[in-house]
Amino acid sequence: MNIRQWPLDERPREKLATLGAAALSDAELLAIFLGSGCRGLTAVDLGRQLLNHNGGLRALLSREEPLPRLRGLGAAKRSRVLAALELARRCSGPELKRDATLRNPADSAEFLRSRLSSYPYEVFAVVFLDNRHRVLAFEELFRGTIDGTVVHPREVVRACLRHNAAAVILAHNHPSGVAEPSESDRAITAELRQALGLVGVRVLDHFVIGDSAPVSLAQRGLM
Incomplete structure (x- = not known):
């Protein structure tokens, strides 16, 4: 009909x-x-x-x-x-505008949740910042499967140099909805801190995004 x-x-x-x-x-x-x-x-x-x-x-x-x-x-x-x-x-969440200053985890957590929480597979993203913690860019660098993604430190370093970043905030989602950091999350954070430290880029935080509030590894004392 x-x-x-x-x-x-x-x-x-x-x-x-x-x-x-x-x-x-x-x-x-x-x-x-x-x-x-x-x-x-x-x-x-x-x-x-x-x-x-x-x-x-x-x-x-x-x-x-x-x-x-x-x-x-x-x-x-x-x-x-x-x-x-x-x-x-x-329109699903707040914008992260260029030159906006990120002073604490709450400034970026809601933006990252709105951008990453709906993906049915893992996505690893980076917020690139200058030396005053102003936003230079946001990029989703790697995409994986429902239970993991492969992060290549060399590509993260390359992206930092491309944006002339002095600091970064890392983020990835857990499609399961559970934002509890895993051992591999801690390991890649440590690996990236070491790799980026060699080119003078600081890792300020790493957020894990699930269905509820994002979990900050820095606030948990895991980095």
């Missing part, structure tokens, strides 16, 4: 106009961006299919690869959905 044949209070656009966006399901919200369906599938069906294919909205938001070529999901629809997802990511 075409959406135009649905009762008015069940159509996504009319429902949004009368009840507000919060009243719509994830599939109905996606249908608004998709605009239309295809033969045999409504826009809501397409939205539901897209969510099911990716494992839900959270997984869809963290998706880095192009959207799948599902039936009815042409180039124009994919572009609209990708634009909407990128807007959602950009």
Whole structure:
């Protein structure tokens, strides 16, 4: 059945106009961006299919690869959905602006949580700082699997030299949601401190990101 044949209070656009966006399901919200369906599938069906294919909205938001070529999901629809997802990511947490000064762990913890907590695989990232702890750049340097990632100290050193950094804050996520630092987390922190120390770059902290508050290795006395 075409959406135009649905009762008015069940159509996504009319429902949004009368009840507000919060009243719509994830599939109905996606249908608004998709605009239309295809033969045999409504826009809501397409939205539901897209969510099911990716494992839900959270997984869809963290998706880095192009959207799948599902039936009815042409180039124009994919572009609209990708634009909407990128807007959602950009608004999901605070920004870390260049030249912002990081004076304590709380200044950067929430930013790092918003950027890394939704990934279904491990991501290792670095905040590059000058000698007054002002932000030079933020980069996600390495990506791994659901239970680990390989960090190459040489590449971290190279990135520090590229940004002319005097200090860094390290961060990575635990897809399990448990932010407890592991032995390998402590080991790579020590290895990076040693490698970066050779080029005059200080490691100020290493955050582990999970579902709750980020854990600071510096605050735990683990570095």
